[in-house]
Amino acid sequence: MGMKCIGIDVGGTSVKIGLFETTGELLDKWEVKTRKENGGANILPDVAASIRGKLQERGLELKKDIAGAGLGVPGPVLPDGSVEVCVNLGWRNINPQKELSELLDGIPVKSGNDANVAALGEMWQGGGKGCRDLVMITLGTGVGGGVIIDQKIIAGRHGLGGEIGHIHVRDEETEHCNCGGVGCLEQVSSATGIAREARRRMAATDKDSVLRKAGDRVTAKDVLDAAKEGDELALEVTETVGHYLGVALATASMIVDPEVFVIGGGVSRAGQFLLDVIRKYYEQFTPISKNKARIVLATLGNDAGIYGAARLIL
């Protein structure tokens, strides 16, 4: 029986935990509720108790069978593992990897930002399996990202590494992004951004479209489904989204030039259809070289976080 490792993905509602073989096989996964009261003081003790219970159930021992645990945190993590503020959890000035290690008999614990950790998971066992360098872009309610070079997360000196959603890509934008910027990638390519773009396009033209049935309640899924069916207005929105994603990927290629881009998040359920549009614009903005990164879909879905967290300690 080989060594095991544990991946922990701390979210605002629940904490996902996975027990893995160090070879990458997921043996078990479960969740515990995230108790945010008292500055999130219960979160790590709850996680530790749950892990102890699971190991006992399986006849495993912490120091004998577990190589270590990794922790994905929904906020910036400094190079020493400390977290200054994590709004979603109520944490302030704690070092969760140090605390969790103490709660787990001193086994090694490493932490990272959850978006970066998800990228590491996709490198280990997901869409980027077999690659050492990748850039992941997660198109959800917002746009997250992670940069992996030589199998390591580029977290950055100030925790900004992989904040792909807040690259400025659109000069003509006038509204503000949540970050305070104007023209961020997130404003046009998140689920929220795609829906907004569709509402704008509907307001700006009289063109007929199946999207008009949903009106202001139109979703990113409505847009991408309609685009696949050939709806002209939905296709225009999709081209705009693909254009700015293509710019962002091209930019990332000119800076770190990864082997592969992995596209994840709810919006990526549109699949190869979406990748083809992104690829078209990525090619347009990288005429400098024929050889460049592939673009693939993420494959681990919501489990990318526990996979990446487990990989942190290997």
Place this chain on the structure above:
Amino acid sequence: MGMKCIGIDVGGTSVKIGLFETTGELLDKWEVKTRKENGGANILPDVAASIRGKLQERGLELKKDIAGAGLGVPGPVLPDGSVEVCVNLGWRNINPQKELSELLDGIPVKSGNDANVAALGEMWQGGGKGCRDLVMITLGTGVGGGVIIDQKIIAGRHGLGGEIGHIHVRDEETEHCNCGGVGCLEQVSSATGIAREARRRMAATDKDSVLRKAGDRVTAKDVLDAAKEGDELALEVTETVGHYLGVALATASMIVDPEVFVIGGGVSRAGQFLLDVIRKYYEQFTPISKNKARIVLATLGNDAGIYGAARLIL
């Protein structure tokens, strides 16, 4: 007497060579002519002969006193050190690090793209001294760049790492860049690009300006000198240049988040005045965080290449 190392910067006209202490002190530097005939077959033998002569002159021996040599090449270098095409030198399908090592009694030789190598030099002994992570942008006839993370060059899977000059930053651009793209950073912030921007601005307005004396022969230096003197049209051009450099730096921060940006090349002789304009726009496009990279001037000038090349083998 400590070990020495050698840095070699191969250019289209001459090859610069430096002899260093492995602690970073430059002991001697000299140049040999770049003979490009016969597919550049003489370049490496010329370099090797020149190094042997210099060592003899100083009573040094290759295998006893020299830890190794580094080589900056004006083109893409693949991960194994091979060069498919180097137009400026006539090289095709050679592995210059392997060949040079054979010409120098088998001492270790490592190679890298010259812009990336210059960035490593600025990290070692230049504007980024003491930092482990930096992004360098060289504003010359074109715009070059280099990304250093954890003291290592990010060359990229396809040799595109650090090609900052070809990030798309300007949606409103209509002319093509040398790379085939439209709206590249190089088109607006290289010496050539700044002069072009000034010509455009002069043509678009009747505004009086000292730049009109030079007319179509206006240079980037004219623009920045006039801007420092308060010339309104020159200031407008400088703001445009700073705007797009600010976007590019902000983007690099969202991807790799370095400790410092090092600005070099002829245009950077405008000094702190230019940095202040870049900083203003860098701040505008990074509202996401108060903590972010510093922006400093390169300090090694044309010697950055030999410094970085020498650092390659340490």
